Amino acid sequence: MNTIIYMVRHGESPKVEGNERTRGLTEKGKTDAKRITELLKHEGIDVFFSSPYSRAIMTLEELAQTAGKQIQLHEDLRELTFSNDDKITSDKELYPLVSKMFSNRAAVSPGGESAIGCQTRAVAVLKEILTKNRGQRIAIGTHGAVMTLIMEHFDSSYDFDFLMRTSKPDVYRMEFKDDELIKVERLWK
Incomplete structure (x- = not known):
């Protein structure tokens, strides 16, 4: 039996309050989180994982409670780190x-991490999740850059241009046979 991963990019989030870890969702983001619940509530999701950032958790919260x-x-x-103070x-x-x-991929902003570093840590988590x-x-409640870097690890067509075409929120259904990605479908319309 294959393993199905639902990559759920967080909803719209205000960039005026808190920091990267604590900022939540806008009213549109909250409404879209309810739409994600409606979209996925009949998928029979067994396990929920998320970035520790509030906006990612809040996007999945109602769906997890429903399940x-x-x-x-x-x-x-967590999201690709751009600075050491999470501003x-x-x-x-x-x-x-x-x-x-x-x-x-090796470029690093002051106090941040490289894309390759982010991809390495996030893919390691995904592989652990797949194994267990x-x-x-x-x-998986996630962020745009992290989601793209994970997907790109398995298929190089998921690149910066793909990231720029994604939305907040967004949902991708990834089907794996063991550790091999065999199919990706965008579910968010």
Whole structure:
């Protein structure tokens, strides 16, 4: 039996309060989280994992409650780290930085991490999840860059251009046979 991963990119989040770890969801983000619950509630999800960032947890929270499950937080599912103080970075600053990091995987912003470092830690978590939950349906609350870097590990067509076409939220169904990715389907419309 194959393992199904539902990559759930968090909903829209305000960039005016808190820091990268604590900022939640906008009203649209909260409404979209309810739409994710409706979209996935009949998928029979067995296990829930998430980045420890509030916006990722909040996007999955109602779905996990509906399934009667707890969300397991995993630090290494956090977003690509852009600075050591988790300060909010404006989109105007962020997207050129992410573009640079995707073109030069070793590039590191001051106090941040490289794309290759982020990919290495996040893929290691995914492989652990696949090994421990073989044959199950698993939802992962995640972020755009992390999701793209994980998917790219298995298929190089998931690159910066793919990231820029994703939405907040977004949902991708990834089917694995053991550790091999055999199919990806976008579920969010």
